[in-house]
Amino acid sequence: MLGRVHSLESFGSADGPGVRYLVFLQGCAMRCRYCHNVDTWARDKGTLMSVEEVLDKAERYRGYWGEDGGITVSGGEALLQIDFVTELFEEARRRGIGTCLDTALQPFTRREPFFGKFERLMGSCDLLLADLKHIEAAEHKSLTGHGNANILDALAYLSDIAKPVWIRHVLVPGITDDDAYLRRTAKFIGTLSNVERVEVLPYHTLGAYKWRELGIPYTLDGVEPPSPERVQNARRILGAQGAPA
Template identity: 75%
Template sequence: MQGRVHSTESFGSADGPGVRFIVFLQGCPMRCRYCHNPDTWALDRGTLMEPAELLDQAERYRSYWGREGGITVSGGEALLQPEFVAELFEAAHARGINTCLDTSLAPFTRQQPFYQAWERIMAACDLVLADIKHIDPAEHRALTGHSNENILDALRWLSDAGFPVWIRHVLVPGITDNDEHLRRTADFIKTLSNVRRVDVLPYHSLGVYKWDELGIPYTLRDTQPPSKERVENAERILGAAVSGLPQA
């Protein structure tokens, strides 16, 4: 099987534990207003590669991974190519390679044929990095162009199955840094039994040039990164969902 690969990164240090080889797959169903990789959206681009090709490339750097490192499959949205991810992860486990899935969970459904591939992926997945873009359904759609109903359902599925998850939340001033919404997000996370970590990712505009090159209007051009105080506030509120500390 071949997958459409946008690019790879040899020494990723922010996409799972340890040093990791990152595979960015092509294609994404979301249109997040702050996306820093809009060049990954199109489904018909990228380089066709087989799992063995990617793993052979990844293993050149295996000596740098340490005990916790491995490969992370990201995007775009990796779950748009579920059969390929399943085959890649199965082949990685056969080589004794730790696997991590970085996903928005937007393609998740309990319907076939996706669900069969999803179960295969999870059987060979060691960690899921999952985004909660926005807890409010209407605000989520305004931010991403996509519903969050199936995304929250996927997180419940992962909790019921006991798969370890790290939650990520991009903090965008005026959009995702509202204290009420942060507390609602924390309340949801508290219902999950498998969340090991919550990361607050400050909004940045480093990818704006890609929007300009693609001729896509960037609607957050005047939005500034959040202040240190607002980042720390979000970390207190969301971190309490995992640590059990009192909320801010």
């Protein structure tokens, strides 16, 4: 089993508990307007690596992880390579390595064969970092190119099976920072029994140069990062912790 890997990072401190080895997989079907990793979109790029290669590299840094650390697999959208991620996590479990999946959950469906594969993956996944990009379906589609019904269903399923989740919400002025939307988001999160943490991630423009390099129009030109006051407001409404403003 080979996976298409975009990049690897040895020391991550903001993508799950403890110090983590980060595996960014190639490929994403979503087209989030604020994406800072547009170079991960193409599904036919990246470096082909085996499960053993990835974990052998990761274990070189195991001494830094402590009790809470491990590996975090992100993207792109890691679930587009669900078979590879499953083998990677199952082998990580055999090696006693903690596993975390950073995902927007966009491929989720209860149809087969995906659902059976997702159930199997959850058997070796310790924690999910789940992006909740927008609570309103039409706004979500405008922001990402896709609806959100299956994402909300995925979060409900994860609650049903008591799989630990951290919710992440990117705060974009004029798009996701409306108080009414934030209150609806908080109300939805309140229906879930498995959410251990909520993080508000302030929008930034650090990846805008990649859009220009790839010749893709960046439609959020002129949108400034949210003020500290708006970030704190969102954190208060969502009951969030985490990333600094």
